Amino acid sequence: MNYGELRTKVHGHFKRVLERAKARREELGPYTELEKERIDDTIQLYEMDNEDYWDLVGKDEVAKQFRSFCNATGVPQKQTRENAWVILDEIRKAWIGFHKAMLEHDKTFEKYDFSTKPSAVVSAAECAHASPSSAPVTISKKPPQALSSPLLSVLFAERKAEAEQTGQWSAKLLNDYQAWIDLFIELQGDRPVLDYRKTDARDFKNVLIELPSNRNKLPQTIGLTPREAVQAAKDHGLPTLSVSTVNKALGRLQGIPELESVGIQLLLLLHLLCVAFWVGIFSPLRSLALMPEHLTDAAELGHRFGQAAALIVPTLIVAGLWMAWLLVGNLQGLLFTGYGQALLFKVLLVGLLLTLAAANKLRFVPSMQSGDAKAARHLARSIEGEAIVVLVVLATTATLTSVLTLPS
Structure with a gap:
């Protein structure tokens, strides 16, 4: 396959991708300003040096895009290293053209162009009704219909067919x-x-x-x-x-x-429900721990919370990590962006919380069950420490949601 044939395959493939994307955008409406900014950032990434860009996105993404393109166009996946880099370079350039074309298409939502021929023929009678000399027209007060979107079953069937085609x-x-x-x-x-x-x-x-x-x-x-x-x-x-x-x-x-x-x-x-359960125990458990006459009650409450936490805490961690991965998307975004680094800091804080919680469950609560009032005071101080760490976690979360932006 020569270079001209490759360009033809790339052009045909991305033209089909672009047509589908434009059709979906027609249903969804114009981009938001934030979406436009992210597309501009994406274009800047694609405009990097070819090898630098693919090194940045990682081997998994390289393999995914290369395999998807080859499956869709019939280009053999087995290529020499030199040819593979040429194909990847064309894919990268095609994505630049795709995103620029989508931004240009977005501008069509800003106005109506009536210079083209209407899709339906208007009858003479209808034209007469539309003339200024005709009787006043009653305008319906019914609200406009919401933007239509495909049924979930239809959308999944399309996604399933695409996944089957590309493997x-x-x-x-x-x-x-x-x-x-x-x-x-x-x-x-x-x-x-x-x-x-x-x-x-x-x-x-x-x-x-x-x-x-x-x-x-x-x-x-x-x-x-x-x-x-x-x-x-x-x-x-x-x-x-x-x-x-x-x-x-x-x-x-x-x-x-x-x-x-x-x-x-x-x-x-799911993540927030688990957080609410964990933080909600701080005040009642600390109050009981500081009352010597309620030592037995505090020990029982701490024990029961520890049993529930054995299920709640793993759920909290799994949901949080999964959500973080969905938002960040890759290891580069986690390590080399402000958002990802703030997220890592939050993970470290959660690790500190788990350390304090483990001390409560494995050391202080068992001692309280044995009648050790000193352990109850240690538990109260540990809960105070947890509350401080939670406040820092909340501040970090506020920064993630209101100051920093997701990696493009």
Whole structure:
């Protein structure tokens, strides 16, 4: 394959990608100012030296884009190192053209151009009704319809077909995506993706937490709807989905680009619920620990909290790390951007919190159960230390959400 043939394949492939992107943008409407800034930042990255750019994005992204392009165009994946760099350079330049073309397309939302021929022929009678001399026209007061968006099932079918064509998902992974998307649709209905709300995400998460594991194999739940299976699990004391399975189900929503915000909302909700549970114990436990006459009550409360924390804390950590990875996207963004470095600082603070919490659970609370009043005072001081660290964590979180911007 010569250079001209390569250029033809790159042009044809990215022209198809661009047409699909423009069609989706027509449904979604113009970019926000923040989205435009991020696209400009992305273009600046693509305009780096070819090898510098691909070194920056990392081997996994290089392999993903190279494989996707080859699968879509029929270009053999086995290439010499020199030819591979030439192909990657053309891909990089094509992405520059793609993003610039999308920004130009965005300008078409700023005005209407009536110089082109209308898509439908207007009859003479209709023209007469539109003339200034005609009778006054009654204008409908009905509100404009919201922007339309594809049904979730349709959007997932398109994403599934794309993944099958490019080899992005294995057969096992594809079936996993299909199962969780089907469950979401069964619970919340097959609706246009832009119609889903936070309440839908919260309800889906709540059902997942109480859904029995292997519900399609258990005799008590075979043939039941998800909500009926939840009730059966409560009635029969059946084991429910593990934390890792719940988090995986939430993460599978990332397979649909338009559901990315829903998936992050689910993880954020789960993360915040765990934080609220942890921080909410500080005041009552500290107060009891400082009252010698309530030493037994303080020890019992600390013990019960430790048992619950064995489930809550891992969920908090997994949801937080998963959400951070979805937001940052790669190791370079984590290590070499202000947002990523602030996130790492927050992780260190959480590590300090876990150290203090471990001391409470493994040392102070057992001593209090043995009647050691001195251990209760140590526990109270440890909780005060945890509260200070939490305040620093909250300040860091405020910086992440209001001062720093996500890596492009």
